[in-house]
Amino acid sequence: MRLAHFTTLIAGLFVAGFASAFEVEDRRLFEASPQRSVLKVISTADLDVFTPIIRAFQADNPGIAVDYTVTGTTDLMGAIHDEGAQFDLAISSAMDLQTKLVNDGFAQPYTAPANVLPDWAIWRDHLFAFTQEPAVLVVSDRFFAPGEAPRNRDELITLLRENPDRFRGRIGTYDVRTSGFGYLVATQDSRNSEAFWRLMEVMGRLDAKLYCCSGDMIRDVASGELGLAYNVLGSYAASQLQSTKGFRIVPLSDFVNVMLRTSLIPANAENVEDARTMVDFLSGLNRRADLVTASGLPGIDSTALQENPSLRPIRFGPGLLVFLDQLKRQNFLRSWESSLVQE
Amino acid sequence: MNPRNSIRGRLFLQLVGVAALLSLAFFLVVRGVAERAAEGTQDDILLASATAIADSLRSEDGQVTLDLPYSALSMLGTISDDRVFYRVVSAGDTLTGYADLPLADPAPTLGNPAFSTLVYRGDEVRAAAVVRAVGPATDSQAVIVSVAQTRLGLAAISRRITTTATGVGIGFFLLATLLSLWASHLALRPIVRMTNSVARRGPQDLRAVPSDPPEELAPLVEALNSFMARLSASLSRTEDFIAEAAHRVRTPLATVRAQAELTHRKLTKPEHKQAVREMIRAIDESSRSAGQMLDHAMVTFRADALAQDELDLAALMNEVCDRLAPTADLKDITIKRALPDAPVAFKGDGILLQAALQNILDNAIKYSSEDSTITASVTVASDLHLSFSDQGRGLDGIDISELTTRFNRGSNADDVVGSGLGLTIADEVARAHGGQLKIVPNDKGVGACVSLTLPR
Numbered sequence: 001m002r003l004a005h006f007t008t009l010i011a012g013l014f015v016a017g018f019a020s021a022f023e024v025e026d027r028r029l030f031e032a033s034p035q036r037s038v039l040k041v042i043s044t045a046d047l048d049v050f051t052p053i054i055r056a057f058q059a060d061n062p063g064i065a066v067d068y069t070v071t072g073t074t075d076l077m078g079a080i081h082d083e084g085a086q087f088d089l090a091i092s093s094a095m096d097l098q099t100k101l102v103n104d105g106f107a108q109p110y111t112a113p114a115n116v117l118p119d120w121a122i123w124r125d126h127l128f129a130f131t132q133e134p135a136v137l138v139v140s141d142r143f144f145a146p147g148e149a150p151r152n153r154d155e156l157i158t159l160l161r162e163n164p165d166r167f168r169g170r171i172g173t174y175d176v177r178t179s180g181f182g183y184l185v186a187t188q189d190s191r192n193s194e195a196f197w198r199l200m201e202v203m204g205r206l207d208a209k210l211y212c213c214s215g216d217m218i219r220d221v222a223s224g225e226l227g228l229a230y231n232v233l234g235s236y237a238a239s240q241l242q243s244t245k246g247f248r249i250v251p252l253s254d255f256v257n258v259m260l261r262t263s264l265i266p267a268n269a270e271n272v273e274d275a276r277t278m279v280d281f282l283s284g285l286n287r288r289a290d291l292v293t294a295s296g297l298p299g300i301d302s303t304a305l306q307e308n309p310s311l312r313p314i315r316f317g318p319g320l321l322v323f324l325d326q327l328k329r330q331n332f333l334r335s336w337e338s339s340l341v342q343e
Numbered sequence: 344m345n346p347r348n349s350i351r352g353r354l355f356l357q358l359v360g361v362a363a364l365l366s367l368a369f370f371l372v373v374r375g376v377a378e379r380a381a382e383g384t385q386d387d388i389l390l391a392s393a394t395a396i397a398d399s400l401r402s403e404d405g406q407v408t409l410d411l412p413y414s415a416l417s418m419l420g421t422i423s424d425d426r427v428f429y430r431v432v433s434a435g436d437t438l439t440g441y442a443d444l445p446l447a448d449p450a451p452t453l454g455n456p457a458f459s460t461l462v463y464r465g466d467e468v469r470a471a472a473v474v475r476a477v478g479p480a481t482d483s484q485a486v487i488v489s490v491a492q493t494r495l496g497l498a499a500i501s502r503r504i505t506t507t508a509t510g511v512g513i514g515f516f517l518l519a520t521l522l523s524l525w526a527s528h529l530a531l532r533p534i535v536r537m538t539n540s541v542a543r544r545g546p547q548d549l550r551a552v553p554s555d556p557p558e559e560l561a562p563l564v565e566a567l568n569s570f571m572a573r574l575s576a577s578l579s580r581t582e583d584f585i586a587e588a589a590h591r592v593r594t595p596l597a598t599v600r601a602q603a604e605l606t607h608r609k610l611t612k613p614e615h616k617q618a619v620r621e622m623i624r625a626i627d628e629s630s631r632s633a634g635q636m637l638d639h640a641m642v643t644f645r646a647d648a649l650a651q652d653e654l655d656l657a658a659l660m661n662e663v664c665d666r667l668a669p670t671a672d673l674k675d676i677t678i679k680r681a682l683p684d685a686p687v688a689f690k691g692d693g694i695l696l697q698a699a700l701q702n703i704l705d706n707a708i709k710y711s712s713e714d715s716t717i718t719a720s721v722t723v724a725s726d727l728h729l730s731f732s733d734q735g736r737g738l739d740g741i742d743i744s745e746l747t748t749r750f751n752r753g754s755n756a757d758d759v760v761g762s763g764l765g766l767t768i769a770d771e772v773a774r775a776h777g778g779q780l781k782i783v784p785n786d787k788g789v790g791a792c793v794s795l796t797l798p799r
């Protein structure tokens with residue numbers, strides 16, 4: 001159901017008009033008293049992740065009520081791109097879809113204060129990154145003694161090839177057909193390394209399980225149901241580590257895709273002033289250690305990237321539109337399916 | 344300084360005008376070239392992108408399809424953060440991309456890409472389109488690939504170029520203005536040099552201008568030189584004429600007087616003797632008049648271009664007294680000299696001053712009785728004072744202010760030979776030197792005191 005939904009949407013973006021109300025997963029109004037204004041936010045981040053951030057924002061800016069709507073990445077795209085839904089701020093983890101919103105003229109510019117965000121974290125004064133979240137390998141303690149986990153993709157491929165029986169049905173990764181994040185990191189993987197397709201091939205032969213969300217993968221890895229999960233959202237895994245035992249995070253040394261969570265102010269925003277205040281507030285996330293801990297969202301930090309050269313933030317730019325191309329997507333999914341879904 | 348009336352001003356303004364024109368032309372050319380280059384760069388990248396997409400077109404089971412290369416769009420992000428649109432059309436159907444992106448007009452043909460500037464989604468975009476034949480040669484399909492990009496980056500580049508070009512243009516203009524100032528100054532230096540060399544000359548210096556003039560000034564210098572030559576010739580002619588005239592008048596008069604004296608001695612009849620005596624007196628008057636008129640002419644002429652000789656007035660005074668001492672002796676008149684020992688320096692025309700003093704002393708002798716004393720004195724105070732006081736007949740009942748008028752003689756002078764020009768000459772000399780002639784009664788009660796007052 002969800003798969004069909006996503007594919008239709010992408011097709012609709014380019015060829016025909018797409019008209020269907022987007023699916024609201026969650027919604028909450030953070031009131032303010034006395035209330036001066038309301039900021040309508042549409043976001044892909046779960047309520048429990050974002051609540052501490054919103055509370056802190058309200059503490060800094062009294063009088064602003066926040067109407068927070070949670071939806072999926074593609075729904076957010078559809079809501080703004082096709083349905084003309086009115087929000088003051090759109091926050092999404094799908095960089096490619098956000099890029100497309102900006103490119104197609106659905107966002108308005110804002111000249112953010114200089115020197116808060118590095119240049120690479122802003123695109124065209126329309127798109128503002130506020131987190132940097134790596135895609136990581138997560139391994140189960142049951143399968144790997146400390147120090148035994150593969151350190152790069154080649155080692156991972158060799159390990160899987162040499163131990164097919166041990167890992168059959170015990171590998172998890174995103175179903176890129178349904179997950180916007182999964183699709184983004186998979187396409188970036190395919191650009192970065194030939195090893196990606198070999199890995200998909202091997203994983204397909206070992207009957208890899210496909211997941212919609214990082215949470216499920218981590219749960220199954222922690223329980224020992226899975227030996228490892230590839231391309232898990234690192235920020236989420238890190239925050240889960242505090243409460244869940246039985247798994248470890250392995251940052252691969254060849255390269256790690258780093259996804260940037262971004263905000264944009266839609267062209268039809270009504271409360272632009274508060275939206276800008278929120279953009280500025282989110283830009284300074286890295287300076288609020290309490291919020292980083294509470295939300296599990298690591299803020300923009302150039303030094304962290306410089307210290308670890310294998311971290312590769314995904315670059316903004318029209319290149320991100322390429323994998324949204326209808327034919328390109330069909331081709332990619334066909335290759336992906338033929339590698340991974342070998343019935 | 345009115346610039347219209349100054350060669351330097353005019354030269355400067357003209358140079359600055361030329362500089363302003365050049366700066367403007369420079370600005371326009373730089374901006375034009377740079378903008379065309381920037382536009383060309385965008386066109387090149389758009390074409391490269393469209394070509395990369397076209398290269399990825401292929402036919403699968405009679406169906407046209409493509410695998411959009413990542414670089415085709417990412418390369419567009421390298422020059423600017425502009426928005427990017429693309430569209431692939433096969434047989435009238437949009438294969439992929441933005442279905443509402445207008446196709447280039449005129450349409451591209453095989454091998455000839457088309458560029459156009461259109462308005463899409465409210466923004467001006469630049470589009471490049473190429474056509475590719477896809478599929479087997481027998482049954483190929485023409486596919487149009489169009490790639491468009493907004494021009495905000497271009498506008499930013501053009502703003503930057505305009506700012507730079509403006510800055511450089513203004514800088515160029517300012518530099519040129521300074522250089523113009525310098526150049527106009529340099530160009531006029533020969534004129535200034537010549538002006539100075541002519542201005543420094545004394546009044547008698549009518550030599551040709553010696554400096555080697557710039558070609559353009561040669562005619563002016565030539566004209567000036569020939570004018571000075573003529574002037575100098577005419578002046579020397581005048582001087583010659585004066586000397587000649589004096590000679591011509593005096594010499595025959597002297598002859599006539601000598602003859603009259605002889606005749607007077609030979610005559611016996613008193614009435615005849617009386618007639619010849621009157622004749623002699625008339626001859627004396629004429630001779631005196633001629634001499635004084637020539638002196639007066641000389642004064643007028645020399646006063647026009649006053650010489651600036653270094654003089655010692657005490658010495659001058661001595662000289663005058665020496666010269667007239669014989670005349671004074673004839674009347675047993677003593678000339679008492681009250682002169683300072685040290686020289687009294689003065690800048691002026693010695694010949695004129697001498698003539699003036701001589702006339703004053705001559706009067707003092709003429710209008711004094713025998714056996715009297717004349718005091719010649721030079722005093723140095725805030726002014727220089729040269730005076731002769733006598734014990735003669737004095738100036739009683741005479742309008743002193745009229746005495747300096749030409750040919751005017753006092754009523755007390757009937758018995759004395761004279762022309763009435765002596766004090767006129769002295770007065771003119773005094774005024775030519777910025778001084779004054781003073782005629783007052785002698786403060787000792789008898790006689791007159793006539794003095795020259797000259798500025799120090």
Ligand SMILES: Nc1ncnc2c1ncn2[C@@H]1O[C@H](COP(=O)(O)OP(=O)(O)OP(=O)(O)O)[C@@H](O)[C@H]1O
Nearest residue numbers: 706707710737752753756761762763764765766791
């Ligand atoms: N020292 C003097 N004492 C008395 N009268 C004087 C004296 N000097 C000049 N005058 C009067 O001023 C008149 C003008 O003098 P000025 O020297 O101009 O003429 P001049 O002596 O008569 O003729 P000349 O031109 O031959 O000297 C004289 O005629 C005389 O009346």
Ligand SMILES: [Mg+2]
Nearest residue numbers: 706761765766
């Ligand atoms: Mg006289």
